[in-house]
Amino acid sequence: MRLLQELDIFVRTADNGSLSATARALDLTPAATSAALKRLEGELGVQLFVRSTRTMRLTREGEQYLAQCRPALEVLQQASRDLLTGNQAFQGVVRLSAPSDFGRNLLLPWLDAFQDRHPLVEFRLQLTDRMANIYSDPVDVAFRYGEPPDSNLVAVPVATGIHRVLCASPGYLASHDMPQTPYDLSAHRCLCYMFGDDVHDRWRFAREDGETLTVRVKPANVSNDGDAVRRWALAGKGIAYKAWFDVADDLAAGRLRALCTAWTAEASPLYMVVAGRSQLTPLLRGLRDFVAERVERLVARY
Known part of the structure; x- marks a missing residue:
């Protein structure tokens, strides 16, 4: 089981580039996670990471090992879960x-x-x-x-600590002034979600200094389908206030840009x-x- 833990630590660290984040996720000390990686490298006889004071990146050997290690780890972890639950065959x-x-x-x-x-x-x-x-x-x-x-x-938690994101496409921002704070939204086209007869036009924010803010925006386009709101944002129709999960890939790919990042939008945990x-x-x-x-x-x- 020690090897299984070492492989888990390796994959998690490769994903987030941080030993400390891996340690927090597994409730281990940074020293213990570092020692586990060193043991794995010693057993393999190769260096898996190039380490600096702030980041860790995979070596060429580490990238090769990760490609084969990840699916193997998933199979081993699932086998362990199946044994613990006695449900080798869900149906x-x-x-x-x-x-x-x-x-x-x-x-x-x-x-x-x-x-x-x-x-x-x-x-x-x-x-x-x-x-x-x-x-x-x-x-x-x-x-x-x-x-x-x-x-x-x-309600069983699936993901906590997740928030909404204020976002717009580069095309929209190219023809409109970039909002610096949520107060600036009054001058922008806003894309709103509608639940029943209620339009979600009150967007909430907080700042690190404790200041909170609720802005009532003027909707340009409204839909009762969240995916339609996202597609409007991608098409440059205005600014959206979306759950992070819904736009994570778009933000990473540059199709959308996060706005007013000094402010944190309201929490959006998944249950x-x-x-x-x-x-x-x-x-x-x-x-x-x-x-x-x-x-x-x-x-x-x-």
Whole structure:
């Protein structure tokens, strides 16, 4: 099991370029993580990282090893989880609901990967930005941003510490002044999400010095589909206020730019919601863990 931990430390450090971040994620000391990497390098007889005072980058040998190590580690970790849960073969139908952006662009390929591991699992997926009624709708589980207003529901955290992002395309910014603070949004076209009859036009921010701010924007375009709002932003139609997951790839690729970064937008944690604890079957727990692992990789990548 020591080798499995060393491989996990290696892959995590390669993803985030930081020993300290890996140590925090695994609840280890930086010294312990560093020692584990040195043991692995000693066992392999090669140097995997080039180290500096602030960053770590893979050597050529490290890149080659990572390409083969990552899939092997996933198989070993899944085998360990299967033994612990006694569910070597998950099976059954899972009826789930997810927001349009997250569901279409992230969750859908993750479900495909989960199904590749567990081919006896079938999914019935609803993509909707409306919060499914777990009690009456044909849904077993819903992935949602933020805790549900119904306190009787059970919300299992999948990703915390995630916030919304104020963003726009380079094309839009080329023809409009860059907003320096959220106060400047009054002079811009804003792309808003609509829930039912309510337009989400109050955008909230906070600063490190403790100052908080709620800005009521004037909507230019409005949709009840979060993916439509994102597509408008990509097309240069205005500024959007999106959950980070929904635009992470766009930001990394430069298709969108984050704005007013001295301010932090409101929190947007991701939860898996079920009707009660008894609904958390081993299959749903396994799915939650699988999605949480994919989320962790996405966060580490950026």
